[in-house]
Amino acid sequence: MNKYQVTNTIDLSTSITKEVDQKAKKKLKKLRKEIGELQDTMYAEGKYAALICLQGMDTAGKDSLIREVFKQVNVRGVEVHSFKVPTEEELSHDYMWRHYIALPAKGKIGVFNRTHYENVLVTRVHPEFVLSENIPSIKSVEDLNNDFYNNRMEEINNFESFLVNSGTIVLKFFLNLSKEEQKNRLLRRLRLKQKNWKFSAGDLKERKLWGQYQFCYQELLNKTSKEHAPWFVIPADDKPTARLRVAEIILENLKKYNFKEPELPSKYKIHLNEYRSQLENE
Structure with a gap:
């Protein structure tokens, strides 16, 4: 078992001195090339899909991680979806609908940048958001007790179990950022003109709810990390090291499936020399 995988004892370290890898950027270049090559074979085989779920507090580095880890994957082979506030159309369906229609093909x-777990994170910290879903049994926020969110987590477990049984490899990463490092990154957005566009006053409001979010993360990590769809807690205060760890885990897990390119059908194979001769003699 990978040391970052969630077990009964969760290590929520955000940064450990010995974890910082000074050669992380160089190592990542090699790994992302391997991920790209592995995806090519996965695409050719056509039996499996892979769903990479990224969660973390604001400024945890999800966007840049996606850019750096999947830089050498063929553009046809990777799809990224960022889930923000649900649209009117999305709210007219069940809460899992918008995630289901975004699932990768075999x-x-x-890559889900923020995921279906927002439905037991943001909506748990801000239960009034659930009222927009127009659930018949929910009349007010008082109806949104622990049982409601525990049921949702169990529904998510069942959803992921269905995906895995259907051929989707599910890997979930919590980029664990310290409150102090988030402060530094927000200040950087304010200090650097080219980063100003990333700043939102809403980030400061959510920062005040840090403790509530940490409680929700602990709950979901404990209740939704399964052997078939594991959570990995990645110390995220150092971005290059976090990217490297995620790439290592993705590669390690994808290799377990021994993807193989399909062989050319016999009806073509027996004529290979003939096809080659036709092309060479044009």
Whole structure:
């Protein structure tokens, strides 16, 4: 078992001095090339899809991680979806609908930047958001007790179990950022003109709810990390090291499936020399 995988005892370290890898950027270049090559074979085989789920507090580095880890994956082979506030159309369906329709096809890697777990994170910290879903049994926020969110987590477990049984490899990463490092990154957005566009006053409001979010993360990590769809807690105060660890885990897990390129059908194979001769003699 990978040391970052969630077990009964969760290590929520955000940064450990010995974890910082000074050669992380160089190592990542090699790994992302391997991930790209592996995805090519996965695409050719066409039996499996992979769903990479990324969660973390604001400024945890999800966007840049996606850019750096999947830089050498063929553009046809990776799809990224960022889930923000649900649209009117999305709210007219069940809460899992918008995630289900964004799932990767077989042969592809899908990346969820924020995921279906927002439905037991943001909506638990801000239960009033659930009222917009127009659930018949929910009349007010008082109806949104622990049982409601525990049921949702169990529904998510069942959803992921269905995906895995259907051929989707599910890997979930919590980029664990310290409150102090988040402060530094927000200040950087304010200090550097080219980063100003990333700043939102809403980030400061959510920062005040840090403790509530940490409680929700602990709950979901404990209740939704399964052997078939594990959570990995990645110390995220150092971005290059976090990217490297995620790439290592993705590669390690994808290799377990021994993807193989399909062989050319016999009706073509026996004529290979003839096809080659036709092309060479044009």
